[in-house]
Amino acid sequence: MGRITLDKVTKSFGEVNVIPPLDLTIEDGEFVVFVGPSGCGKSTLLRLIAGLEDVSSGQIRIDGKDATDMPPAKRGLAMVFQSYALYPHMSVRKNIAFPMKMAGLPQDEQDRRINAAASALNLTAYLDRRPGQLSGGQRQRVAIGRAIVREPSAFLFDEPLSNLDAALRVGMRLEIMELHKRLDTTMIYVTHDQVEAMTMADKIVVLQAGYIEQVGSPLELYHSPRNEFVAGFIGSPKMNLLRGEVAAQHGAATIGVRPEHLAVSTSEGQWPARVGVAEHLGSDTFLHVHDHGFNDAPMTVRVDGEMPVKHGDRIFLTPDPSKIHRFDKQGLRI
Amino acid sequence: MARAVTNRRKLIVTVAAWAVGIAIFFPILWTVILSFKSEGDAIKTPLEVLSSAWTFESYATVQERSNYVRHFWNSVVISLGSTLLGLIIAIPAAWAMAFVPGKQTKNVLMWMLSTKMLPPVGVLVPIYLIFRDVGLLDTKTGLVIVLTLINLPIIVWMLYTYFKEIPGEILEAARMDGASLRNELIHVLTPMAVPGIASTVLLNIILAWNEAFWTLNLTAAKAAPLTAFIASYSSPEGLFYAKLSAASTMAIAPILIMGWFSQKQLVRGLTFGAVK
Amino acid sequence: MATKASRAAARVMISPAVLLLLGWMIVPLALTLYFSFLRYNLLMPGMEEFTGWDNYSYFLSDPAFTAALTNTLLLVGGVLLITTVGGVLLGLLLDQPFWGQGIVRILVIAPFFVMPTVSALVWKNMFMNPVNGLFAHAFKALGLAPYDFLSQAPLLSIIGIVSWQWLPFATLILLTALQSLDQDQLEAAEMDGASALSRFWYIMLPHLARSITVVILIQTIFLLSVFAEILVTTNGGPGTASTNLTYLIYMQSLLQFDVGMGSAGGVVAIILANIVAIFLMRMIGKNLEA
Numbered sequence: 001m002g003r004i005t006l007d008k009v010t011k012s013f014g015e016v017n018v019i020p021p022l023d024l025t026i027e028d029g030e031f032v033v034f035v036g037p038s039g040c041g042k043s044t045l046l047r048l049i050a051g052l053e054d055v056s057s058g059q060i061r062i063d064g065k066d067a068t069d070m071p072p073a074k075r076g077l078a079m080v081f082q083s084y085a086l087y088p089h090m091s092v093r094k095n096i097a098f099p100m101k102m103a104g105l106p107q108d109e110q111d112r113r114i115n116a117a118a119s120a121l122n123l124t125a126y127l128d129r130r131p132g133q134l135s136g137g138q139r140q141r142v143a144i145g146r147a148i149v150r151e152p153s154a155f156l157f158d159e160p161l162s163n164l165d166a167a168l169r170v171g172m173r174l175e176i177m178e179l180h181k182r183l184d185t186t187m188i189y190v191t192h193d194q195v196e197a198m199t200m201a202d203k204i205v206v207l208q209a210g211y212i213e214q215v216g217s218p219l220e221l222y223h224s225p226r227n228e229f230v231a232g233f234i235g236s237p238k239m240n241l242l243r244g245e246v247a248a249q250h251g252a253a254t255i256g257v258r259p260e261h262l263a264v265s266t267s268e269g270q271w272p273a274r275v276g277v278a279e280h281l282g283s284d285t286f287l288h289v290h291d292h293g294f295n296d297a298p299m300t301v302r303v304d305g306e307m308p309v310k311h312g313d314r315i316f317l318t319p320d321p322s323k324i325h326r327f328d329k330q331g332l333r334i
Numbered sequence: 335m336a337r338a339v340t341n342r343r344k345l346i347v348t349v350a351a352w353a354v355g356i357a358i359f360f361p362i363l364w365t366v367i368l369s370f371k372s373e374g375d376a377i378k379t380p381l382e383v384l385s386s387a388w389t390f391e392s393y394a395t396v397q398e399r400s401n402y403v404r405h406f407w408n409s410v411v412i413s414l415g416s417t418l419l420g421l422i423i424a425i426p427a428a429w430a431m432a433f434v435p436g437k438q439t440k441n442v443l444m445w446m447l448s449t450k451m452l453p454p455v456g457v458l459v460p461i462y463l464i465f466r467d468v469g470l471l472d473t474k475t476g477l478v479i480v481l482t483l484i485n486l487p488i489i490v491w492m493l494y495t496y497f498k499e500i501p502g503e504i505l506e507a508a509r510m511d512g513a514s515l516r517n518e519l520i521h522v523l524t525p526m527a528v529p530g531i532a533s534t535v536l537l538n539i540i541l542a543w544n545e546a547f548w549t550l551n552l553t554a555a556k557a558a559p560l561t562a563f564i565a566s567y568s569s570p571e572g573l574f575y576a577k578l579s580a581a582s583t584m585a586i587a588p589i590l591i592m593g594w595f596s597q598k599q600l601v602r603g604l605t606f607g608a609v610k
Numbered sequence: 611m612a613t614k615a616s617r618a619a620a621r622v623m624i625s626p627a628v629l630l631l632l633g634w635m636i637v638p639l640a641l642t643l644y645f646s647f648l649r650y651n652l653l654m655p656g657m658e659e660f661t662g663w664d665n666y667s668y669f670l671s672d673p674a675f676t677a678a679l680t681n682t683l684l685l686v687g688g689v690l691l692i693t694t695v696g697g698v699l700l701g702l703l704l705d706q707p708f709w710g711q712g713i714v715r716i717l718v719i720a721p722f723f724v725m726p727t728v729s730a731l732v733w734k735n736m737f738m739n740p741v742n743g744l745f746a747h748a749f750k751a752l753g754l755a756p757y758d759f760l761s762q763a764p765l766l767s768i769i770g771i772v773s774w775q776w777l778p779f780a781t782l783i784l785l786t787a788l789q790s791l792d793q794d795q796l797e798a799a800e801m802d803g804a805s806a807l808s809r810f811w812y813i814m815l816p817h818l819a820r821s822i823t824v825v826i827l828i829q830t831i832f833l834l835s836v837f838a839e840i841l842v843t844t845n846g847g848p849g850t851a852s853t854n855l856t857y858l859i860y861m862q863s864l865l866q867f868d869v870g871m872g873s874a875g876g877v878v879a880i881i882l883a884n885i886v887a888i889f890l891m892r893m894i895g896k897n898l899e900a
Contacts, residue, residue, distance in 0.1 A: 050506075050510060051613070052506050052509065052510075052613070053613060054613045054614050071509070071613075071615055072506075072509045072510050073509060073510070073511070073512040073513065073514070077510065078510060078511075079506075079507065079510045081503045081506070081507055082503070083501055083503050083504075085501065085503040085504045085506065085507035086504070086507075087504060087507075087508075087522055087525075087526070088504075088526060089525040089526055089528075098508070098511050098513075098521075099510075099511035099512050102511055102512040102513045102514075102517060103512050146507075146511070150511070150512075343706075344706075344707055344708055344709070347703065347706040347707070347708040348708035348709045348710065350703060351703055351704055351706075351708050351710075351711075351714045352710065352714055354700060354703065354714075354718070355713075355714035355715075355717035355718050356717060358717060358718050358720070358721060358774070358777065358778070359717035359718070359720050359721075361721070361729070361732055361733065361736070361737065361774070362720055362721065362724065362732075364732075364736060364744070365728075365732050365736065368736065377741075377742040379747045379751075380744060380747060423626050423627050423630065424627060426623035426624070426626070426627075427623060427624045427626070427627035427628070429620075429623055430619075430620035430621070430623040430624040431620075431624065433616075433620075434616050434617055434619070434620035436617065436620070442624070442628065444891055445631075446627070446628075446631055447891060448887060448891060449631050449634065449635045450831070451831050451883055451884070451886070451887035451890065451891075452635065452639075452880060452883070453834055453835050453856065453876075453879045453880060453882075453883040454835055454856075455835065455837070455855070455856040455859045455860060455875075455876055455879050456639075456642060456859075456876035456877065456879050456880040456883070457638035457639060457641075457642055457876065458859070458860065458863060458864070458872070458876065459641075459642060459645060459863045459869050459872050459873050459876060460637070460638040460641035460642055460645065460873075461638050462863075462864065463641075463869070464637075464638075464641075483630060483631065483634040486627060486630065486631060487631070490627060515616075515619050540723060543725065544723070544724075544725040544726065546725060546726040546727055546837065546838035547835060547837045547838065547856075550727075550837070550838060550841065551860070551864065560725065561725050561726070561727050561838065562727075564725065564727040564728050564731060565727045565731075565838065565841065565842050567731055568727075568731060568734075568841070568842035568843075574735075575735060575736060575742070578731060578732075578735060578736075579732075579736070582728045582731065582732060585725060585728055586723065586724050586725060586728055589723050589725070590720060590723045590724070592723075593719070593720075593722065593723035594716050594719070594720075594723075597715070597716075597719050597782065600722075600782065601782055601783050601786045
């Protein structure tokens with residue numbers, strides 16, 4: 001079980017209000033990602049759930065029980081930290097055993113769980129090493145192993161992949177998702193990387209300055225962002241946001257068109273423009289397009305990797321009319 | 335080394351550095367040499383001293399006449415006792431300041447430091463009178479108490495700077511893993527801080543061993559540690575160079591060796607973490 | 611990181627240290643202050659009476675006080691000058707690559723670990739003794755008359771002994787600071803055409819400035835309380851020629867048993883030390899924030 005409910009939770013550090021009143025329900029077995037720019041309060045929110053910080057007001061319920069004033073140890077949650085937070089003076093085996101030792105589990109049960117976790121995480125060969133002798137990915141797996149053996153009602157991940165290099169990150173991402181499918185336990189995952197959020201989450205919570213901007217599945221967020229902020233934050237490359245006359249034509253203060261929803265032609269189209277830098281990724285090419293006559297900022301366009309364009313070429317852009325997002329003066333979706 | 339250095343230059347520096355090093359070390363070296371000479375030889379000219387016979391007799395005499403072992407034991411008890419007592423008081427305090435810093439933490443740290451700056455002579459009289467009245471004069475207990483208190487700020491500060499380097503996340507992980515505060519301190523913080531705690535202990539033993547204001551003023555004979563024992567050689571009686579040298583060598587040797595091992599941490603401890 | 615529970619725990623954990631130090635500071639300080647206004651001699655028990663500022667006026671107008679104050683300043687100033695200048699020079703020397711760095715470092719640091727009574731007695735007897743000391747032998751070998759350092763230049767001799775004890779401290783700290791200097795900076799300056807002297811003046815010295823200040827302030831705290839070196843070499847004499855403030859107060863209270871006067875002196879010493887302490891605390895306080 002792992003249903004977590006936040007009820008009008010607030011957090012302030014002295015004068016600074018980090019989390020304004022916030023309501024959120026995380027269902028049992030869900031993979032929820034908190035995403036937002038740095039300083040948006042996503043880590044603080046996770047630490048409030050963990051019990052590493054007190055809420056200033058409001059209530060946190062875990063499986064229906066009031067956990068607001070429970071110490072972290074009593075909440076039945078496990079956390080994987082950004083720095084992995086392994087105990088450097090203990091072997092991998094002792095690291096994984098530590099929570100069970102604290103809980104006073106019998107030795108044979110400890111051993112059983114350690115061996116199960118180690119084989120699931122490919123750590124069996126490293127059980128007697130110290131964390132200092134392991135690679136980043138291995139340390140990450142030890143941290144996960146230490147969390148698994150507690151059989152928690154929910155896992156909390158605080159930017160767990162940000163210290164890994166890009167290749168390893170993709171692999172670990174899959175491992176964590178695999179783990180979630182296997183354990184079917186609630187996971188709350190904090191990241192600033194919207195790609196991680198999109199690929200991993202059942203439910204994404206987009207945060208900015210402590211406020212929840214939108215909660216929804218990855219595709220909901222992609223297809224119908226509730227406001228300009230979510231529109232700009234979710235999706236890579238970023239959505240092009242256009243203001244002024246062109247937006248007024250569509251009856252909005254701002255319109256947004258994703259780079260993949262712009263058709264490019266060298267001969268004809270709605271918006272004439274000039275090609276700036278072209279980023280060739282192989283399968284795709286991202287064109288940074290200038291002189292389109294709307295904003296000063298360049299627009300980004302995703303085209304097929306084979307498209308023969310070069311710096312300075314004149315082109316024409318045509319947006320897919322069904323994929324234009326419209327926002328009002330307050331930045332809210334129309 | 336980023337830059338190549340010519341051997342000629344390195345040779346010159348080597349000669350100069352060794353010359354300076356030996357000059358600074360010379361008084362200690364000379365003391366050690368004299369301790370292995372007879373009293374008659376010890377006062378001769380340097381060349382005669384070096385060519386005279388070597389002997390252990392001074393060491394035997396020192397022990398026989400003034401019970402060196404007892405003073406040595408007093409020094410050991412006083413310096414170890416005050417360091418351990420200080421550690422027990424300081425570890426929780428340093429944990430609190432390093433991992434649960436509040437608005438007052440910095441002020442408390444600075445205030446602790448300020449007690450260290452109190453000139454001992456300013457409080458000599460009351461401490462002396464209090465000790466006299468409660469019977470702590472010339473006792474090891476009394477000295478352990480005083481040295482614990484005068485070195486406590488240094489212990490707290492050193493531990494604080496070492497603890498600060500331990501990532502708080504690891505202690506939080508322990509908390510998430512269900513460790514009580516006691517377990518967090520015993521199973522996680524202390525083992526992780528072992529190198530820092532060891533250098534703190536080392537530096538404090540050195541400071542306590544060499545402390546020569548309170549040990550001289552609060553002891554007579556019974557509890558006198560080596561500092562006071564050596565001071566009894568200040569009024570000479572006949573030929574005593576060799577005996578003084580032997581006593582001195584025995585008094586400084588243990589701490590000199592410890593000091594050499596702790597010189598890196600020493601900088602940090604003595605500057606309250608201002609220089610690392 | 612902090613919850614109410616951990617903050618409460620922190621208060622409990624810190625209180626023994628705070629309470630003990632508070633007691634250690636306040637009780638004797640209050641007593642010293644109290645005694646300083648009493649006529650209180652241990653040889654005349656039961657005769658204590660309030661005398662107002664008398665002890666202070668006697669203490670401050672005593673020529674021995676002026677002498678002791680001068681000696682204290684000379685001692686502190688002299689040792690500081692020798693050790694910081696010497697420390698910078700030695701630091702620069704030992705920072706160069708040479709054979710046997712580790713051993714030389716150990717040799718240089720050694721005097722710091724010698725207890726004050728030992729170093730004072732070794733210098734007094736084995737070196738400065740006018741008959742059998744090494745210096746006397748050296749003077750004789752050069753055909754000069756032997757010189758009785760401790761009676762003819764007592765303060766200077768003590769400055770020498772104390773400097774020998776503290777030079778390693780200054781050297782060690784300044785060497786550590788020099789080693790933390792970014793080599794790229796020096797190489798950049800060299801590329802910019804700076805001579806060795808200007809590299810020292812414009813790059814190394816500013817880099818050392820903070821460490822030098824720390825060395826000066828910390829040594830000052832300890833040097834104001836120099837005691838054992840005087841006790842075992844000159845006993846403050848001849849006359850008051852090598853009496854510093856600490857020693858004067860010690861004589862007054864524990865040799866002449868004049869608790870009132872000694873306490874008044876103690877208060878004066880505390881005030882003087884505080885002036886230095888304020889500067890030191892500012893330094894270290896700034897460092898805390900960084």
